[in-house]
Amino acid sequence: MRESGGRLKNRRIALGITGSIAAYKAVELLRLFQNEGADVRCLMTTSAVEFIGTLTLETLSGRPVDSDVLSLQGDGRIGHIAAAHDVEAIVVAPATAHWLGAMAHGLAGDPITAACLATSVPVVVAPAMDGGMFSHPATQANVARLREFGYRIVEPETGVLASGMTGQGRLASLNRIVDATVEVLGGDASSAPIVATSTVATSTSPAESRTPARRDLAGRHVVVTAGGTAEPIDPVRFVGNRSSGKMGMAVAEDALARGATVTLILGNHSVEPPALCNVTRAETAAEMQAALRALTPPEGPRFDVLVMAAAVADFRPRTTSATKIGREGGMTLELEATPDLLAETAERVRDSIRTAGGRRPILVGFAAETGSLERAPEKLRAKGVDFLVANDVAEPGSGFGTDTNKVTIFSRDAEPEDLPLLSKLEVAELLLDRIVVRLAAAGGAAKGEVPAGEVPAGEAPAGEAPAGEAPAGEAKR
Ligand SMILES: Cc1cc2nc3c(=O)[nH]c(=O)nc-3n(C[C@H](O)[C@H](O)[C@H](O)COP(=O)(O)O)c2cc1C
Known part of the structure; x- marks a missing residue:
């Protein structure tokens, strides 16, 4: 002790x-x-x-x-x-x-x-x-x-x-x-x-035990989604993904070390969350949606920064059986798209600020791609977020469950930044460095101001799969 x-x-x-x-x-x-x-x-x-x-x-x-x-x-x-x-x-x-x-x-x-x-x-x-x-x-x-x-x-x-x-x-x-x-x-x-x-x-986690070089998020509330969702088929089976939650946890750890109050909306995970986080469990996309809605009421968002690093399922079973499905007769699963939580949350934030005023929080999405990141700039625009952290999960050291990640940070007002292969904690630190700068700049934003470059709700490109956050390092869509 x-x-x-x-x-x-x-x-x-x-x-x-x-x-x-x-x-x-x-x-x-x-x-x-x-x-x-x-x-x-x-x-x-x-x-x-x-x-x-x-x-x-x-x-x-x-x-x-x-x-x-x-x-x-x-x-x-x-x-x-x-x-x-x-x-x-x-x-x-x-x-x-x-x-x-x-x-x-x-x-x-x-x-x-x-x-x-x-x-x-x-x-x-x-x-x-x-x-x-x-x-x-x-x-x-x-x-x-x-x-x-x-x-x-x-x-x-x-x-x-x-x-x-x-x-x-x-x-x-x-x-x-x-x-x-x-x-x-x-x-x-x-x-x-x-x-x-x-x-x-x-x-005690590593971030808690190291002396933070700076407390530049003191007094700020940072919300992080992490882990994967498990969409039930029946009481024993689910449709899930390989997310470990490590990338989101790293963001939570570094935000804590910088003095923030951190709420972690946590899906399935394979590593323990940092001890000092407020943890809200959310096993399904619907539970994650409910947790995010609770934090974005019409009176205004209850956070300064939202980082959506969870790997929310893109699809879930259309129906869930109340009893275990037997193996006789095989099984055909009908899937439906889950809600686009990143786009929905960004829209709720915009709406509340338009009607109730207040400071606009910094919104960050993660996007996991395979093969190319060319869709990322359009996602950044369509989802109306400040930063989109994209990674190619097919690259070595950059996929699910690894301790490292190689990401590109897309932002609304700067050129994309290709970061080298780094530990997830280092990625988190660099991301939060950029968020801190953006927060300071947004400090003077007028009430109800909607920054240039944001798009009205519902303008996601046709044909795009419904949202979900990709684990950068556990990314998705
Ligand atoms: C042996 C025993 C252990 C209990 N442990 C818990 C417990 O850990 N958490 C809890 O919420 N209630 C527990 N309860 C029930 C509470 O004691 C009970 O709800 C009580 O009304 C709580 O009163 P309080 O909240 O005013 O202290 C336990 C009851 C017994 C008999």
Whole structure:
């Protein structure tokens, strides 16, 4: 685990603990915060008190635990209101499905929801629960709502759960929760030395552990789509592709290292996402479409930069069987085109800016080609994006699952740039360098301005296959 680094020196934190079996880990989390120099007070739900009691937390924090929303402090102040105003961040770990639902709907039935409602400080939430509970649409909707509040969600990990079953629901590693807290408080999560020790697993990625040369995306929200989609044929089979998610993850890693808040819309992948990303799972083109639509409401896009590196299927089965299809009689699959997510998202962004104003985000698409990149300039124009990163997936070192990529960056107002064969992280760095320059230039753009060169919606060239983002390195169309 990380050595005590003083990254939270004198920072005042409220640790909210809810009634999950993972509540026992909150004691260790409290210690990690203190090792970083934080002054921690604990808030608990009554269920959490059932699980682990208050005595240990009161002793270690040196403060009374607030577990009763109706209680007053010794000085007569209302406990949760005092907490809301006295702390600099609230960290809810573990957060139950029930608590997420209460918070998403503003139900102040416990001191943690009440303090979160009353505060204006950053809130970090680390859910923990059974895999089925976490993947349920109700829970996912609640998590999405919390993200809309601006809360930092530290996604649970996949592994063996308390029930003995495997799924995504295990409380994130405590280091990830501490790192996320350091970040929301404006610190540098990568600045603590890493030392091998003890019981707490680390999941530090290369970009998190290197000292960023520049924090030129601090305060920016970067959304990245990554991985491939799996379009179901029946409950056990799907139409998919070979995307590993590595290119998108590299963009996410470098954006994090530059200080951005990063949301990763993640399809099927074979490498772990960077620890500090907000991860939204999207297994199908339809789920990816829903995630992108949620981020592009009519009031305006909820990001500064969107990089669409996912390999969204171009085609999906027209119908999906609810039961496993037997081998008798063979199988004929009828496929239909999936929506062009890049073009649709660019159009939603343009529409919202026309009606609601606001700054135009930077939009980046990836396009995987084979044999030639000659279609790329037209795609750049037709899809109305700032950059199109194209690669020839048939070239050695440039295909799916590799750690390297050879891309050409097409942009609206410059000559195409042929980059040499580079690691995907190097490609990500060079791409983000260009995005940072474009962001700075767009900083002065007038509200509602639609840059020259953008085309109205629906002008994609006739005959072009419906959109989808190609993995540059995992590219497509
Ligand atoms: C042994 C046991 C373990 C539980 N673990 C979890 C859990 O990890 N996550 C969760 O959301 N609910 C879990 N629950 C259910 C919650 O305790 C229950 O929904 C409770 O109402 C949550 O209350 P709270 O959100 O106010 O703390 C568990 C229940 C039991 C009996």
